[in-house]
Amino acid sequence: MTDAKNAVRDEEPTILLERDDDGVATLTLNRPARKNGIHRGMVDAAITALDEVASDHRNRVLVVTGAGNAFCSGMDLVEPMAPDELTFMRRVGILCRNLHELPIPTIAKVRGPAIGFGANFALCCDLVLAADESTFGELFAARGLGLDGGGSWSLPRLVGPQKAKEIAFFAQSLTGSQAAAIGLINKSVPGDSLDGVVAEWASTLAAGPRRALSMIKSQINTALETSFSAALEKEAVAQAQAARASEVKEGVKAFFEKRKPDFRAAD
Known part of the structure; x- marks a missing residue:
């Protein structure tokens, strides 16, 4: 296991990166005590990890997931947007773009809440598999915020402009089952089946051209x-x-x- 660069204040690495012998790399958001909420150090660590994935041709597919019982609770509102809001959000944009453009297939494995940025970060992946009881929360409007994490681009492409506006305007939360039913994600499965289904998809892709x-x-x-x-x-x-x-x-x-x-x- 390789630990990507970590913010000093976190006792454990905020991003974990590992690769198996079949070429399946796994990037894990690792702040379970904060439901994997994102801060600047974590963004930088994730960018470093994605650069490592892209530069190693042994990697054939990437799985993105969260530690503990959450995928990602979004931006950690307790943490400052350092050094300022615009610089921070542009750095977040680099992270999302690098994941979206990574030159190998990517799979988001979503268990538990994927809220705000967390929901849209999952949608930066090529494929999204989730537990039936997981939650995709586009809660930006409820916080007085605009969309981020590429949501303004991905939502209308996945579900159409009108449905995207409905979800965003009313700050809706959808279960994994509901998200799959409207085409927001690829598939939802019972929670105890999620690891197996993701492993099957990843293995198939890793064996591909x-x-x-x-x-x-x-x-x-x-x-x-x-x-x-x-x-x-x-x-x-x-x-x-x-x-x-x-x-x-x-x-x-x-x-x-x-x-x-x-x-x-x-x-």
Whole structure:
């Protein structure tokens, strides 16, 4: 286990980063006594951890989760926005962008509350799996705040502008089951099944074609800001690059040999 940089005032590392032998990395928000509420030191530690994940090609998928019985309670309102509000929020934006653009698939594993920034930080991941009884709380308006954590971008794309406004205007909280039903997250499962389902998804992705999944992620992430013609050109360039890569050779060979491809060997 590798401990990312930590704020001095916390006795334990605020961010934990580990990787298994299959290439599944796990980033854990680690302030369980504060329900993993975010402060500046934690933001910096998470950015450092994501940089470490991105730079190590042994990592094939990232799971983001929270320690204890919460995913993330949002910004820790007891902590100051140091050194000032705008600088702090721009730093938060870097964290969210780096997670969104990480060149491997990402899965948010949500157990317990994901409130405010915590809810939207989960939505920065490519896939979100949650316990049925977890809570996604877009409570910004109830605190007199605007959206953060990329919520102004992700909410309307996931559930449509009108539904996004309903959720945000009325500071709604949704259970994992409710969030899955409206398409806000991918899936909710009973709490005692969450670890197993996330592990299954992560294992499947880790065994997949790393380069191709990175291309697909980039294509989909930019799809709604791209014209059809530009998307076709991006696809052409990506396919031309992919066609020469060892992943495709392994995929085609496995097809003719009627076996499952070994994409790890093709790296």
